[in-house]
Amino acid sequence: MIAKGPTIRRPKVVASSERLGLDGRGVRRMQALAQKYDRGPLMLRTPGRPMAMILHPDDVHEVLEGSPEPFATAETLKVHALKHFQPKGALISHGAERSPRRRLNEQALELGAPVHHLGARFTQVVEEETEALLAEVRGRGGVLAYEAFLDAWFRVVRRVVLGDSARDDTALTELTQKLRGDGNWAFLKPVDKGGRAELLDQMQAALDRAEPGSLAAVMSQLAPAPDSEPAQQIPQWLFAFDPAGMAAFRGLALLTTHPEHLDTTELRTPDDQQDPAPTRPRLRAAVLESLRLWPTTPMILRETTTDVAFDRGVMPAGTSVLIFAPFFHRDDRHLDFAHRFAPELWDRPRTRADWPLVPFSAGPGLCPGRDLVLMLTSSFLAAILRRATLSLDSHRLDPASLPSLLNHFGLRFRLG
Numbered sequence: 001m002i003a004k005g006p007t008i009r010r011p012k013v014v015a016s017s018e019r020l021g022l023d024g025r026g027v028r029r030m031q032a033l034a035q036k037y038d039r040g041p042l043m044l045r046t047p048g049r050p051m052a053m054i055l056h057p058d059d060v061h062e063v064l065e066g067s068p069e070p071f072a073t074a075e076t077l078k079v080h081a082l083k084h085f086q087p088k089g090a091l092i093s094h095g096a097e098r099s100p101r102r103r104l105n106e107q108a109l110e111l112g113a114p115v116h117h118l119g120a121r122f123t124q125v126v127e128e129e130t131e132a133l134l135a136e137v138r139g140r141g142g143v144l145a146y147e148a149f150l151d152a153w154f155r156v157v158r159r160v161v162l163g164d165s166a167r168d169d170t171a172l173t174e175l176t177q178k179l180r181g182d183g184n185w186a187f188l189k190p191v192d193k194g195g196r197a198e199l200l201d202q203m204q205a206a207l208d209r210a211e212p213g214s215l216a217a218v219m220s221q222l223a224p225a226p227d228s229e230p231a232q233q234i235p236q237w238l239f240a241f242d243p244a245g246m247a248a249f250r251g252l253a254l255l256t257t258h259p260e261h262l263d264t265t266e267l268r269t270p271d272d273q274q275d276p277a278p279t280r281p282r283l284r285a286a287v288l289e290s291l292r293l294w295p296t297t298p299m300i301l302r303e304t305t306t307d308v309a310f311d312r313g314v315m316p317a318g319t320s321v322l323i324f325a326p327f328f329h330r331d332d333r334h335l336d337f338a339h340r341f342a343p344e345l346w347d348r349p350r351t352r353a354d355w356p357l358v359p360f361s362a363g364p365g366l367c368p369g370r371d372l373v374l375m376l377t378s379s380f381l382a383a384i385l386r387r388a389t390l391s392l393d394s395h396r397l398d399p400a401s402l403p404s405l406l407n408h409f410g411l412r413f414r415l416g
Helices: 011-020 022-037 057-065 076-082 095-109 119-139 148-163 169-184 194-208 215-221 230-257 281-293 326-328 369-387
Strands: 042-044 051-053 143-145 299-304 308-310 312-315 320-322 390-392 412-415
Touching: 011 022, 011 057, 011 281, 022 326, 051 312, 057 299, 057 320, 076 143, 076 299, 095 230, 119 143, 119 148, 119 299, 119 369, 148 215, 148 230, 148 369, 169 194, 169 230, 194 215, 194 230, 194 412, 215 230, 230 369, 230 390, 281 369, 320 326
Parallel strands: 051 320
Antiparallel strands: 042 051, 143 412, 299 320, 308 312, 390 412
């Protein structure tokens, strides 16, 4: 997990992990641990700091519902990774500082609203950038690869987050990716304070500019509480939209190899629908399944703020708590859908009574951008699939047994 890159993926390591089936081996190792140690949690003999691995689904719910006390989202290793570009972000804040920062994120991103109030505007951005993407791909031989897809996706992201003036600001994306690359090394690499200051200055400039139809404008119109640090919340959005693109591209692979699950009514243009920003539940389910099968946050981290009693003992304060999402998403000892595409899982909201499928985490630490990400990714998939018939050229996927990892960098689609 560390070698692949916690904050930005390393393509060669991802390719090796796919080829060697390392993610599947990780799941099987976790199954062996659960068989040996039963319920757990399992304290690990790691140098430097105490760590614990969650082995039981009930404890997943207990930890995630127990954030931020006694299971803080500001886990130490996560803090060291994210401080490279957002030292005062809500995700790595705790105590009195966390609440206003978290609230500001939820308000701007409209957590809980399936369609953001700027949904029609955002959908139009997606339509324009998809048209440009497919024209480019057809002009270069008709093969859609991840690099072109990601460039178009980030044009959408920059326009949605910062405004149309940032559409072609690839230097900003490169700076963000450079700092995220530094974050892969956490405390082992010094913080590039100059680069970080430049990034945060650009975020503040976007807030000051407040271009109509952007999330920066939405945030600028809110009344931030003291210590909410609006400019320091935006880098997390730019960060999170990268794995959202990974999930969408893998979602394309799922839909092209499982066409029976595609509801063509969800592909209609906004002009052909009464709602200019439809919810597209089946396409959202495809993205959620992409995230279940191949989590973009495979290790969910929390840290105990006090001693915490479990059935089999006490977990000491200051313990890093590890939830390996692929284990719970792919545990074929308990899940008959573990290795197949099962969008029906998302036909209703999942609750604590269900097996923990946590593509956006859960509880009070749930990703505040969940609904916005699903709206944008489903709109992007609809815009592509409406304009082109795709075939997956790079991989042969067995619908009955999908691979433990799908290397998004290596996916190639032929446009019909």
